[in-house]
Amino acid sequence: xxxxxxxxxxxxxxxxxxxxxxxxxxxxxxxxxxxxxxxxxxxxxxxxxxxxxxxxxxxxxxxxxxxxxxxxxxxxxxxxxxxxxxxxxxxxxxxxxxxxxxxxxxxxxxxxxxxxxxxxxxxxxxxxxxxxxxxxxxxxxxxxxxxxxxxxxxxxxxxxxxxxxxxxxxxxxxxxxxxxxxxxxxxxxxxxxxxxxxxxxxxxxxxxxxxxxxxxxxxxxxxxxxxxxxxxxxxxxxxxxxxxxxxxxxxxxxxxxxxxxxxxxxx
Amino acid sequence: xxxxxxxxxxxxxxxxxxxxxxxxxxxxxxxxxxxxxxxxxxxxxxxxxxxxxxxxxxxxxxxxxxxxxxxxxxxxxxxxxxxxxxxxxxxxxxxxxxxxxxxxxxxxxxxxxxxxxxxxxxxxxxxxxxxxxxxxxxxxxxxxxxxxxxxxxxxxxxxxxxxxxxxxxxxxxxxxxxxxxxxxxxxxxxxxxxxxxxxxxxxxxxxxxxxxxxxxxxxxxxxxxxxxxxxxxxxxxxxxxxxxxxxxxxxxxxxxx
Ligand SMILES: Nc1ncnc2c1ncn2[C@@H]1O[C@H](COP(=O)(O)OP(=O)(O)O)[C@@H](O)[C@H]1O
Ligand SMILES: [Mg+2]
Numbered sequence: 357x358x359x360x361x362x363x364x365x366x367x368x369x370x371x372x373x374x375x376x377x378x379x380x381x382x383x384x385x386x387x388x389x390x391x392x393x394x395x396x397x398x399x400x401x402x403x404x405x406x407x408x409x410x411x412x413x414x415x416x417x418x419x420x421x422x423x424x425x426x427x428x429x430x431x432x433x434x435x436x437x438x439x440x441x442x443x444x445x446x447x448x449x450x451x452x453x454x455x456x457x458x459x460x461x462x463x464x465x466x467x468x469x470x471x472x473x474x475x476x477x478x479x480x481x482x483x484x485x486x487x488x489x490x491x492x493x494x495x496x497x498x499x500x501x502x503x504x505x506x507x508x509x510x511x512x513x514x515x516x517x518x519x520x521x522x523x524x525x526x527x528x529x530x531x532x533x534x535x536x537x538x539x540x541x542x543x544x545x546x547x548x549x550x551x552x553x554x555x556x557x558x559x560x561x562x563x564x565x566x567x568x569x570x571x572x573x574x575x576x577x578x579x580x581x582x583x584x585x586x587x588x589x590x591x592x593x594x595x596x597x598x599x600x601x602x603x604x605x606x607x608x609x610x611x612x613x614x615x616x617x618x619x620x621x622x623x
Numbered sequence: 624x625x626x627x628x629x630x631x632x633x634x635x636x637x638x639x640x641x642x643x644x645x646x647x648x649x650x651x652x653x654x655x656x657x658x659x660x661x662x663x664x665x666x667x668x669x670x671x672x673x674x675x676x677x678x679x680x681x682x683x684x685x686x687x688x689x690x691x692x693x694x695x696x697x698x699x700x701x702x703x704x705x706x707x708x709x710x711x712x713x714x715x716x717x718x719x720x721x722x723x724x725x726x727x728x729x730x731x732x733x734x735x736x737x738x739x740x741x742x743x744x745x746x747x748x749x750x751x752x753x754x755x756x757x758x759x760x761x762x763x764x765x766x767x768x769x770x771x772x773x774x775x776x777x778x779x780x781x782x783x784x785x786x787x788x789x790x791x792x793x794x795x796x797x798x799x800x801x802x803x804x805x806x807x808x809x810x811x812x813x814x815x816x817x818x819x820x821x822x823x824x825x826x827x828x829x830x831x832x833x834x835x836x837x838x839x840x841x842x843x844x845x846x847x848x849x850x851x852x853x854x855x856x857x858x859x860x861x862x863x864x865x866x867x868x869x870x871x872x873x874x875x876x877x878x879x880x
Contacts, residue, residue, distance in 0.1 A: 397737075477722075485718040488684050489777075492712045493732045493784065494705050500735065 377600075381578045387498045388506050388574070398504050405508030412469050413516060417462060421520040424457050425449055425527025433531065433538040442538055446545040447552025449528035454557040455564075458521040460609055463568035466513055467601035471576035474505055475597035478580025479590040487581070497581070506573035513569035514562045521561065525549060556620070564612050568605045575601045633660045633818040634695050634708050634787050641680060641690035643673075650676050652844040653690070661818040663810065665831045668841035669866065674824040675715060677841070678790045681822065682712050694788065708788060711781035715792040717773035719765040719780070725752070726761030729779045751779040754809060756802060770797045778806065782813065789813065791823045795830050807833050828867065832856075840866065 395402065428449045436442050478501055481487050487497050525546075532540040579597040583589045636658040643651040650673045658664040666674055679685040681692055683699040692699040694708055719728045730748045733739045739747065752758055755775035765773060774797060781789055791810065795803040807830045813819055825831055831838055832852045839849045840863050848855065848863055855863065 481720070484721070485714050485716060486720050488679070489712075489714060489718040489720070491684060492682050492710060493735070495731070495735045 377578070380582070381574050384498070384502065384578050384581070385506075385570070385574045388502050388577075391496070391499045391503045392507075394499050395503065395507055398499065401500075401504035402508050402511075405504050406512050408473075409466070409470055409508060409512035409516070412473070413462075413466060414519070416465060416469070417516055417520050418523050420461060420465060421453075421458070421523035422527035422530075424461055425453060425524030425529075426531040428452055428457070428524075429528035429531040429538070430535065433535065433540075437538055442532075442540055443544060443548055444552070445528070445532050445538065445540060446548035446550075449532075450525060450549035450553040451557055453521045453524035453528070454553060454561040455613075456561075456609075458517045458524060459561045459564040459568060460605065462517050462520045463513065463565060463572065463605050464602055466509075466516070466569075467572045467576075467598055467605065470509075471572045471597050471601045472594045474573070474576040475580045475583075475594045476590055478577055479583035479593040482581060482583045483586060483590060502573075502577045502581075505577055506570065509569040509573035510566060513572070514565045517561060517565040518558075521558065560616055563616070564609065567608055567612060571604045571608060572601045575604060632787065633820045635660050636681060636788065636820060636822070637693040637696075638677075638681065639690050639693065641677070641692070642688050643676060643680065643685065644688055650844050651680070651687075654841070654844070654846050655690075656839060656846060656849055658820055658822060659836075661814060661820055662836045663814055663821045663823065663834050665823045665825060665835035665838045666841055667825065667828075667831055667838060667866065670826075672841050673844040674841060675792055678712065678792055678822065678824055682710055682788075682790055684712075709784050709786045710788045710790075711784040711786040712790040713774070713777045713781045713792060713794055715796075717765075717770075717777040719773055719776055721765050723765075724761060725757070725763045725765065725768070725776050728765065728776060729761075729783055731780065732784045747783060748779075751782050752776075754782065755779045756805060771799070771802065774798065775802070775806070778809070782809075785817060786819055787817075788820045789822075791821065791825070793825055793827075794823065795825060795827045803827065803830065806830075810834050842866075 429445055432448050433442065433445050436445055436448075478487075481501070487501075490497050490500055529542055529545045532538050532545045533542050576597040579593040579600070583593040585592075638654055638656050641651050641654045642649070654677065656664075666677065668674055676685065680687055681699070683692070683705070686700065694704050694710075697704050719725075720731065723731065726745075726748050727734070729751055730744045733744045733747065748761060749758065752760060755778050757772060757775055757779070760768075760772075760776075765776070768776065774794065778791075778794060781791075794806050794810070798806060807827075810821060810823060810830075811834045814821055823830070823834070835852050837849060837851055838855045840847045840855065842862060848858055848860060850858065855867070858864070
């Protein structure tokens with residue numbers, strides 16, 4: 357499938373390879389999208405992948421988010437307290453977690469934790485001819501491998517981000533309450549948070565995380581599918597999957613933030 | 624063989640002037656032959672002569688640089704061919720899906736294409752595993768199998784497809800002589816039962832001369848000779864004799880041990 361193109365493009369310049377990569381990923385994305393009606397047939401695999409996502413990341417997400425919320429409250433808090441603005445710490449932590457830190461940090465975590473695993477698994481299936489075996493049995497590798505993974509990502513990551521946002525809020529609350537210098541009441545923190553954070557802010561974060569999930573799923577599966585060579589090839593694919601996912605996530609983060617700011621402004 | 628399209632109908636394979644290079648290395652250098660419906664066609668040749676690459680072309684896993692592969696007159700890469708004809712390949716390494724158990728691997732085709740009920744699939748899987756001498760190993764994972772066992776599971780998995788065209792890549796390497804004979808018998812009996820067209824790549828002289836209708840000798844990407852086993856034995860090309868002779872010697876050695 358994708359391999360024929362790759363072999364011919366082997367020796368060309370790196371910018372050409374980049375465009376070829378992006379083109380192939382878009383094709384893969386469209387193929388996965390087209391296979392969406394088959395999702396119900398492959399529900400078992402989607403659940404398995406979802407379980408994998410939860411299993412691999414929930415604890416780490418929890419710890420990471422607690423500390424992100426905490427450090428936000430600590431950093432911003434110490435500045436705000438000096439200016440007598442400690443009452444807005446709740447809102448500040450609340451909005452930053454929703455719109456920016458929850459989605460971006462969770463996506464980077466998942467890219468590292470699961471994007472790498474996906475690229476490694478599919479890459480080794482490519483190298484050890486398992487994908488060839490699927491093809492000879494007339495089983496489409498995009499339906500069998502890519503669809504369940506991308507779909508599970510698109511469901512799992514936003515859920516994880518909701519979890520992360522809430523954990524982050526509590527992390528912030530804990531620091532705001534127990535830090536002697538800030539010394540805010542738990543009620544005060546959450547009242548301010550409720551006042552400032554709108555449903556739109558959470559939706560903003562969820563839209564971002566949905567897009568990031570698609571990026572991780574498609575980039576990682578693509579890297580897996582185009583793996584060539586032996587174990588070393590698999591290693592290369594894993595690194596590329598993680599690095600490219602993170603780069604694309606950060607670029608997309610800026611674009612999405614800009615676009616959503618603009619649409620907020622219109623409404 | 625009837626001309627009407629029915630499930631048991633086997634297929635004719637034509638390879639026309641096939642050429643393939645990887646980078647600068649020319650691996651297949653203009654290969655042409657035809658395999659008749661229901662024939663067992665054995666390809667013999669030294670390692671690295673391009674046998675696996677040739678098989679991959681025949682089943683459409685590789686795209687030729689030049690030439691074409693026709694299944695019943697239609698190019699292998701046309702979408703219709705895959706949907707219309709059942710084909711299977713037994714890979715040299717087995718190529719079992721490592722994340723699935725032996726049973727799931729063998730039943731994969733039926734499960735994914737939803738051709739049978741789960742109970743029926745279970746029965747068929749047990750039956751095919753029995754056929755290759757691996758009864759009761761459904762729950763095992765491929766990582767817990769020896770190379771020879773993996774290959775037998777791969778053969779079982781291919782048999783489940785009830786293929787009209789089946790390709791075997793060195794089906795008896797890594798097997799002990801007793802199992803090798805069983806596999807050879809199964810290759811012949813599959814053809815007798817279903818008229819499947821079979822293409823077998825092998826170094827195994829006993830297998831080749833035992834089951835082949837015709838044998839092709841390939842060397843460095845070129846076909847040196849195609850003929851019946853008798854014709855191959857009598858052919859006096861030194862290259863061919865050397866290859867068959869070498870095979871005989873190594874057979875004698877293994878018998879002496
Ligand atoms: N995907 C590939 N890329 C580059 N070279 C390959 C590839 N597949 C096979 N080759 C080369 O083609 C030659 C023939 O390989 P193969 O068909 O596997 O031989 P064999 O007759 O032993 O099965 C070998 O020299 C091998 O290195
Ligand atoms: Mg080979």
